[in-house]
Amino acid sequence: xxxxxxxxxxxxxxxxxxxxxxxxxxxxxxxxxxxxxxxxxxxxxxxxxxxxxxxxxxxxxxxxxxxxxxxxxxxxxxxxxxxxxxxxxxxxxxxxxxxxxxxxxxxxxxxxxxxxxxxxxxxxxxxxxxxxxxxxxxxxxxxxxxxxxxxxxxxxxxxxxxxxxxxxxxxxxxxxxxxxxxxxxxxxxxxxxxxxxxxxxxxxxxxxxxxxxxxxxxxxxxxxxxxxxxxxxxxxxxxxxxxxx
Numbered sequence: 471x472x473x474x475x476x477x478x479x480x481x482x483x484x485x486x487x488x489x490x491x492x493x494x495x496x497x498x499x500x501x502x503x504x505x506x507x508x509x510x511x512x513x514x515x516x517x518x519x520x521x522x523x524x525x526x527x528x529x530x531x532x533x534x535x536x537x538x539x540x541x542x543x544x545x546x547x548x549x550x551x552x553x554x555x556x557x558x559x560x561x562x563x564x565x566x567x568x569x570x571x572x573x574x575x576x577x578x579x580x581x582x583x584x585x586x587x588x589x590x591x592x593x594x595x596x597x598x599x600x601x602x603x604x605x606x607x608x609x610x611x612x613x614x615x616x617x618x619x620x621x622x623x624x625x626x627x628x629x630x631x632x633x634x635x636x637x638x639x640x641x642x643x644x645x646x647x648x649x650x651x652x653x654x655x656x657x658x659x660x661x662x663x664x665x666x667x668x669x670x671x672x673x674x675x676x677x678x679x680x681x682x683x684x685x686x687x688x689x690x691x692x693x694x695x696x697x698x699x700x701x702x703x704x705x706x707x708x709x710x711x712x713x714x715x
Contacts, residue, residue: 479595483518484715487659491708495534497581497671499700506580508533510706516593524593524601531612534702535581582615582633583671583702589648599654607665609644613637614671640672644702659710667702 493508514528591605615633650663 479518479521479524481518481520485516486513486713486715487516487710488513488713489659489661489708489710491661491706493532493534493704493706495536495583495702495704497534497536497583497700497702499670500536500581502539504537504539506535506537508535510708512587514589514591514710516712522595524595526589526591526593526605528587528589528591530587530589531584532587532704532706533582533584534704535583538579579617581617582613584612584614585609585644586612587646589646591648593652601652601654603648603650603652603663605648607646607648609646609667611637611640611642611644614640636672641669644669644671646702650706654712657712659712661706661708661710663706665704665706670700671702672700 490509490511493510494505495508496503496505510530510532512528512530512532514526516524516526518524587607587609589605589607591603593601593603595601614635614637616636617633645668646665647668648663648665650661652659652661654660
């Protein structure tokens with residue numbers, strides 16, 4: 471069935487829409503986070519139950535996570551006195567304490583998450599090609615990485631750009647609520663959504679297992695999360711092309 475310029479839809483109509491675009495995502499539960507850009511691509515099939523109501527089933531790949539305004543990259547657990555690098559004084563009271571280490575510029579540090587998602591949406595066509603949509607989405611985690619902050623504590627060297635895999639410590643399946651708008655013109659569909667997760671990505675703090683020691687302190691080999699990976703949220707913007715079936 472042909473599709474008109476402003477997508478005058480008919481009950482019983484089927485269509486398929488490949489699409490590609492961007493995500494702008496964040497994660498709650500961590501200090502000093504910022505939105506991170508990523509890629510979203512997928513395809514969805516739509517069935518028009520009536521002239522104004524369509525139901526879609528899709529499958530999407532998306533990159534999510536977060537960036538940082540400032541990055542607290544590590545902790546040390548002290549078992550002896552420590553010299554204050556600012557004053558040069560020895561603090562004899564610093565026994566059996568956990569410390570947070572330097573805040574760096576957050577540029578380049580990211581939590582990198584990727585998902586394969588299956589959204590089910592209801593599209594309400596309210597005016598010509600304009601639709602309001604809402605639904606539910608199941609997200610299957612493909613990967614999860616966190617900046618690895620290994621370096622000597624006081625040598626002033628920058629982050630080495632490496633990441634550590636934290637997928638085995640994260641929830642593998644999430645449930646997300648997507649809400650949005652779309653507009654269709656000459657079969658091209660511009661779709662904007664806000665997606666918010668209902669489940670925590672990780673319930674407890676991610677703890678590094680590898681330690682190094684200089685005789686007075688135990689230094690973590692890579693960053694411990696300053697907080698917890700809680701719920702993911704994302705703004706998405708995609709451009710699709712509707713194919714009538």
